[in-house]
Amino acid sequence: MIGASGPAPAFGGVTVGDGAVIAAGSGRPAVRMQGVTAGYGARIALEAVDLEIGAGSLLAVIGPNGAGKSTLLKVIGGLLEPRSGTVEVLGGPPGAEARRVAYVPQAEAVDWQFPVTVEEVVMMGRIPRIGILRRPAAADHAAVADALATVNMTEASRRQIGALSGGQRRRVFLARAIASDPDVYLLDEPVTGVDATTQEDLMDVLEAEARQGKTVVATTHDLACAAHRFQQAVLINRRIVAAGPANLILDQRLLAETYGGHVLVVPGLPNGSVLLDDAHHHDESGGESHFHEELGR
Amino acid sequence: MTIVDLFVDPLAYGFMQRGLIAAVMVGTVCAVMGSYVVLKGLAFIGDAVSHAAFPGLVIAYLIGIPLYIGGAVAAVLTALAIGVVSRRGNLRFDTAVGVLFAGMFAFGILLFSTIRNYVADLFSYLLGNVLGISAADLVQIAVLGLVVLGVIVVLRKELLYATFDPAGAAASGLPVTTLEYLLLALLGITIVVSIQAVGIIMVVAMLVTPAATAQLIVVRFSRMTMLAVVIAVVSAVLGLYLSFYLNVASGASIVLVETVLFLVALVLSPRQGLLVRWSSRAA
Numbered sequence: 001m002i003g004a005s006g007p008a009p010a011f012g013g014v015t016v017g018d019g020a021v022i023a024a025g026s027g028r029p030a031v032r033m034q035g036v037t038a039g040y041g042a043r044i045a046l047e048a049v050d051l052e053i054g055a056g057s058l059l060a061v062i063g064p065n066g067a068g069k070s071t072l073l074k075v076i077g078g079l080l081e082p083r084s085g086t087v088e089v090l091g092g093p094p095g096a097e098a099r100r101v102a103y104v105p106q107a108e109a110v111d112w113q114f115p116v117t118v119e120e121v122v123m124m125g126r127i128p129r130i131g132i133l134r135r136p137a138a139a140d141h142a143a144v145a146d147a148l149a150t151v152n153m154t155e156a157s158r159r160q161i162g163a164l165s166g167g168q169r170r171r172v173f174l175a176r177a178i179a180s181d182p183d184v185y186l187l188d189e190p191v192t193g194v195d196a197t198t199q200e201d202l203m204d205v206l207e208a209e210a211r212q213g214k215t216v217v218a219t220t221h222d223l224a225c226a227a228h229r230f231q232q233a234v235l236i237n238r239r240i241v242a243a244g245p246a247n248l249i250l251d252q253r254l255l256a257e258t259y260g261g262h263v264l265v266v267p268g269l270p271n272g273s274v275l276l277d278d279a280h281h282h283d284e285s286g287g288e289s290h291f292h293e294e295l296g297r
Numbered sequence: 298m299t300i301v302d303l304f305v306d307p308l309a310y311g312f313m314q315r316g317l318i319a320a321v322m323v324g325t326v327c328a329v330m331g332s333y334v335v336l337k338g339l340a341f342i343g344d345a346v347s348h349a350a351f352p353g354l355v356i357a358y359l360i361g362i363p364l365y366i367g368g369a370v371a372a373v374l375t376a377l378a379i380g381v382v383s384r385r386g387n388l389r390f391d392t393a394v395g396v397l398f399a400g401m402f403a404f405g406i407l408l409f410s411t412i413r414n415y416v417a418d419l420f421s422y423l424l425g426n427v428l429g430i431s432a433a434d435l436v437q438i439a440v441l442g443l444v445v446l447g448v449i450v451v452l453r454k455e456l457l458y459a460t461f462d463p464a465g466a467a468a469s470g471l472p473v474t475t476l477e478y479l480l481l482a483l484l485g486i487t488i489v490v491s492i493q494a495v496g497i498i499m500v501v502a503m504l505v506t507p508a509a510t511a512q513l514i515v516v517r518f519s520r521m522t523m524l525a526v527v528i529a530v531v532s533a534v535l536g537l538y539l540s541f542y543l544n545v546a547s548g549a550s551i552v553l554v555e556t557v558l559f560l561v562a563l564v565l566s567p568r569q570g571l572l573v574r575w576s577s578r579a580a
Contacts, residue, residue, distance in 0.1 A: 077468035098470030105464050114336060114461050115512055115521045124458045128470045133451060160516035180469060 021052045021243070028091075030055040030184050030215035031076055036085035038068075038075050045071040047238045049085070053217060055183075058210035060226035060246055061219040063236040064259050069219035070106070072236065073186045076217065077103040090183060099128050102177035103186045107169055107193065112162040118172050119157040122147055125180035147179035150205055167198030174202055178209075185209065187218040191225055203229040223250060307541045316428040319438055320537050320551060323427075323494045324503065324529030326442040329449055330487040331508035332522045333480055337460055340505045341391060342379055342481070345398035347488045347500040349375035351405030354422060354492070359408065365437050365489055372485035375401060380481045425496030425548035427537065434493060441490045445483050456480065457518055495548035506555040507532065513559075513566040528558055 031053040039045045046068040053059055061069045074080040075087055078095030090097040102125065125147070126140040136144075148154045151171040156164065161172060170190055177185055185206070191199045203225065206216045210231070220226050226233055226246055233246040235258040242254045307313045334343055350372035357367020375397065382393045409419055421429065430438075449456065458466040459476045467473040484504075491500045511524035536551030543550075564571050 074464075077464075079464055079467055095468075095470070098468060101468055103465050103468030105462060109464065110462065111336070113512075115516050115518045116457075116461060117517060120457075120517070121461075124461065124465070125469070127454050127458050127466075130454065132455065176465070186468065 021054075028055055029053060029088075030057070030090060031217070032086075032088040033075070034086045036075060036082045036087055038071055038080055038082040040071075040080075044083075045238065046075065046082075046236075049236075049240055051234065051240060051243065053215060055215050056210055056213045058206060058216045058231040059218070060230035060233040061217060061236065062223065062226055062233055062250075062258065063241075067237045067258070069236060070188050073103065073188055073217065073219060076184075077101060077186050079103070097183075099180070100183040101186065102180045102182035102184070104173045104177050104188060104190060106188045107166065107173075109188075110161075110169075110173075112169070114162075115160065117158050117160055118148070118153060118164070118175075119144060121161060121172055122157075122175045122179050125176040125178070128180070143179045143181065144175075147175040150178055151175045152201065167194040170194050170198065170202060174205065178205070183214055185214060185216045185218070187216070189220060190218050192221055199225060223255070226250060303542075304538065307538065312428045312430075313537070313541065315430050315432065315435055316547065317534065317537055318435055319430045319494050320427050320533035320547075321530050322435075322438050322442050323491045324507070324533040324551070325526050326445050326487050327491055327500075327503040328507040328511075328525035328529035329446060329522055330484060331504040331506075332511070332518065332525055333456065333460055334484065334504045335508040335512060336518075337480075339484065340501060342376070342394060343484060343488065343504045344501040345379065345394050346372050346376050346485055347492060347497045348398045348405075349401035350485070350489055350492060351402055351422065351497055352408055353405075353489075355405050355408040355412075359412070363437070364493075365441065368489040368492060369441070369486055371401070372489045373482050374485075376481035376485040377478060380478050421496070422492065423496050423498055424546060425492065425494050425499065427494040427547045427551075428540075430493060438490050438494075441486055445487050445490075448479070448483060452476065452479075453519075495551065499548050499552045502552040502555060503529070506552070506559050510555070510559040510562045513562045513570065528555065532558060 029052045031051070033049050033051045036049040036051075037044060037047050045066075049072070051072075061072055063069050071080060075082050076089055076094060078089070078093075078098065078101075087094050089095075090100055122144045123136060123140065126136060126143060130136055130140055145154070148157055151174055153168065153171050153175060156168060156172075161169065164172065174187070174190060177187070187206075190206075191202055194202070199222075206218070207229070210216050218230075220230075227250040230246040232244065233249045234243040235241040235249060235254055237258050237260070241258045242249050308317070334340060350368045353367040353369070353371025354364050355367075356371075357364045378397065379394055382388075382397070383390050388396075406419075409422075455466075455471055456476060459471055459473045460480075463473050463477070487504070488500050491503055495503055507525040507528040508521065510528050511521045515521050515524055532554040533551055536554040537547055539545070539554070540547040540550035562570070567573060
C-alpha cells in the first residue's frame with residue numbers, strides 16, 4: 001500500500017538493506033552479486049552490493065540520479081569490471097554467456113544521426129550469432145521480422161533511426177534485444193520519455209518475456225510504472241536500500257530513504273496514490289539530459 | 298580539341314598515369330576508412346596520426362629502409378598509443394593527443410633538419426606529390442590498400458555494430474576493444490599510404506570529406522561508404538586534371554574538389570541540406 005494517509009507499510013517479502021534476494025520464476029538465479037563495489041576513476045558508483053536475481057524476474061531498478069542504476073547494468077553486462085566482489089551471470093562470470101545477454105543503452109547514448117535503418121539496427125542483435133564472414137541467413141531475417149512485429153515497428157523497418165519518435169526509438173532497441181533471443185535483458189531506461197501507449201506496449205512485451213522465463217532487469221525513473229507494471233523492484237542509492245515485490249517496495253519510507261526526501265507523494269488517485277520522482281533527469285555520467293518525446297518529432 | 302582529348306592527352310605522360318592510379322587508390326581506401334572516422338569522430342586522431350608518422354618516414358629514410366615501413370610503424374604505434382591513452386589516461390583525451398602528436402611531429406622536423414641537402418623535400422612530405430609517385434610506390438599503395446580494404450570487408454558487420462553501439466556490441470560478446478584497436482591500426486596504415494599522394498597536412502581531408510559528404514545524402518552505412526568512394530574517385534580524377542591544366546599543386550587540387558562537393562551537398566542534400574531546412578522553416 002502506497003500513500004501518505006495509508007496504514008503502516010507492509011514488509012512481507014521485502015528485504016531491507018544488504019543481502020537482497022529477488023526470487024521469481026522457477027529457481028536458479030540468473031544473476032548473483034556478492035559484495036560488489038564498482039565505479040569510474042575516483043568515483044564509487046556502487047558499494048557492497050549483494051543481489052540475487054531469479055530467472056524469470058521482471059525487475060525495476062530504482063534510485064536517484066547517480067545512484068548507480070546504469071552501473072549495475074554495466075557490471076552485470078560485463079561492460080564494467082567491479083573493483084571488488086563477485087558477479088555471476090547465467091552461472092559464469094559476466095561476459096562468459098554474452099550471447100544470452102542483451103544490453104540496451106540509454107537513448108541519449110545513441111548517435112541517432114548514424115546512417116542505419118531500423119532493420120539494420122535490429123539485425124545487429126543477430127551479429128554475434130551469425131559469426132564472422134557469414135551473411136544473415138533466412139533464420140536471421142525471420143528473427144528480425146518477428147522482433148519488429150512484436151514491437152509493432154514492421155512498417156518503419158526501412159527508415160533511418162533519426163527519423164523516429166522517442167517512443168519508436170525505444171521500440172527499435174527493444175526489438176534488437178528480442179532478435180538476439182537472450183535469457184537476460186539489461187535495459188537502461190527503456191520507458192523513459194515515451195508516450196503512454198508505447199510504455200504499455202513495451203511493458204506488455206517485457207511481461208511476456210518474463211513469463212517465458214527470461215530475466216528482465218530495467219532501470220527506470222518512472223515510479224508509477226515500476227509499481228504497476230514490474231513484479232519486483234530494487235531500490236538503490238549506491239548501496240541497496242531495499243528489494244522485493246514492486247508493489248510492496250515502493251513504500252514511502254523506503255523511497256524517502258532512497259531518494260533522500262526527493263519524492264512527492266500525490267494521494268487520492270485510484271490505487272492509493274501516484275509517486276512522482278522529482279529528481280532531474282540526468283544521465284549518471286553527467287551532462288546530457290534525457291530524451292523527451294516532444295524532441296523526437 | 299574535344300572533351301575526350303582533354304582527358305586523354307595528359308595521359309601521354311607517365312607521371313600523370315601513375316598519379317591518376319595512385320590518387321584513385323588512395324581516395325578509395327581513405328573514403329572507406331573515412332566512413333568509420335566520421336561516424337566514430339576520429340578526425341582529430343587521424344590528423345594526429347598523420348603528423349606522428351613523420352619521424353617514422355624520416356628515420357626510414359636515414360637508415361635506408363622503405364619509407365612506407367617506417368611511416369607505417371610510427372603511424373600504427375601512435376594510433377594504438379592513442380587508443381591506450383583514451384582508455385586509461387588521467388589527462389583529457391584531446392590534450393593527451395595534442396601533446397603526443399605535436400611532440401612526434403617536432404621530432405620528425407628535428408631529424409629532417411639534420412639532412413642538409415634534402416630540406417627542400419620537406420614540402421613533398423607536408424603537402425604530398427602525387428605526380429612524383431613511382432611504379433614501386435604504386436605497388437606498395439596497392440598492397441597496403443588491399444590489406445585495409447580486405448580486413449574491413451571481412452569484418453564489416455562487426456565493425457558496424459561496434460561503431461554504432463560499442464556497449465551493446467560488447468555486452469553481446471563482440472570483442473569491441475580489439476575491433477577498436479584494429480580500426481586504429483588500419484587508420485594508421487591508410488594514412489601512411491596516403492601521405493605521399495596528398496601530404497601529412499591534407500590526409501585528414503581525404504579521410505573525412507568524402508564520407509561526410511556521403512552522410513549528408515544517404516541513410517545506410519553501406520551506401521554511405523560506396524558513395525564516399527565514388528566522391529573520392531571523381532575528386533581524384535577531376536582534381537588531378539585541374540592541377541595539370543591550371544598548373545597548381547595536385548594534392549590541394551584534389552582536396553579542394555572534395556571540399557566543393559561537400560559544400561554543394563551541404564546546401565542541396567534532400568535529407569539534411571540547408572535548402573530543405575530553410576524552405577521547411579519558411580513553409
